[in-house]
Amino acid sequence: PNITTAHYQEWLDSAVAPAIIANNVKSLSGNTPYEYLFYSDDIKRLNTGRLTSSDLKKYSHLPFGGWWVNGVNPLTGDEQLWGQFKCDTPRVIVEVKGDNGFGGKPVTKEKIIKYEAPPKVPTEAMFLRVTYRIGLNVFRKAGLGKEYAEYAYHQYKKSSKKLNNLDRIKLLDFMETEDKGFWPLVIDLNLPICITEGAKKAGALLSIGIAAISLAGIWNGCPIPKDALGNQIGLPRLIPQLDLFATKDREISICFDQDTLLKTRINVKKPPNG
Incomplete structure (x- = not known):
């Protein structure tokens, strides 16, 4: 799989063997991340098959690129659809934590979503490929x-x-x-x-x-x-x-x-x- 030097180095710096990186990780950009993430039949789409405006806005950071990792079905060894995408420019959401305890304005906090997983499908465990x-x-x-x-x-x-x-x-x-x-x-x-x-x-x-x-x-x-x-x-x-x-x-x-x-x-x- 194709992987950028920066993404390869990130995994190498985490003490992962080159063979595991080569068999499990790839770099995605443009519209490709959408293809890997949005496979659920429960995702709302327009008649044209296009994602809704709200989803496109929510995931507007995906085309900037990142790395994708997935593994295999542990029973068969076949490729697993489910995986995770780490975007180079992650999205940020604002969490509201209630008021400040003195009846003032709600306390808000920004949270960075480092990893994106396929929406509208159950979260799975990941079994990486090995040589x-x-x-x-x-x-x-x-x-x-x-x-x-x-x-x-x-x-x-x-x-x-x-x-x-x-x-x-x-x-x-x-x-x-x-x-x-x-x-x-x-x-x-x-x-x-x-x-x-x-x-x-x-x-x-x-x-x-x-x-x-x-x-x-x-x-x-x-x-x-x-x-x-x-x-x-x-x-x-x-x-x-x-x-x-x-x-x-x-x-x-x-x-x-x-x-x-x-x-x-x-x-x-x-x-x-x-």
């Missing part, structure tokens, strides 16, 4: 390096059979290609996983041999069901993608930031049901 070489490192750390090496060699032999002698690639080169069976194998072999907030953090962890899953926010893995008025109407449940990994004896680590804001630190420590 066979990175996959081998992950399974080695889990004590299953031999099993993964045998699996990778079998996949290499299968791919070689489909090619003639001139097109066959060396095993070392094959190890740098994408392993679409990585996440299904993580599920099947009960590999330890780490759940973190943000695709770059997940990429950095995968780069050092940890099977990391990215959430868009700390509550997105086990959301609290609410009605239209925001009232809780049931118990929190794992999203289906994470439920695949909630198996007996699997080691699961949760890795969130140590935030400087007290409110955020309290939220991180709260159980999902509040």
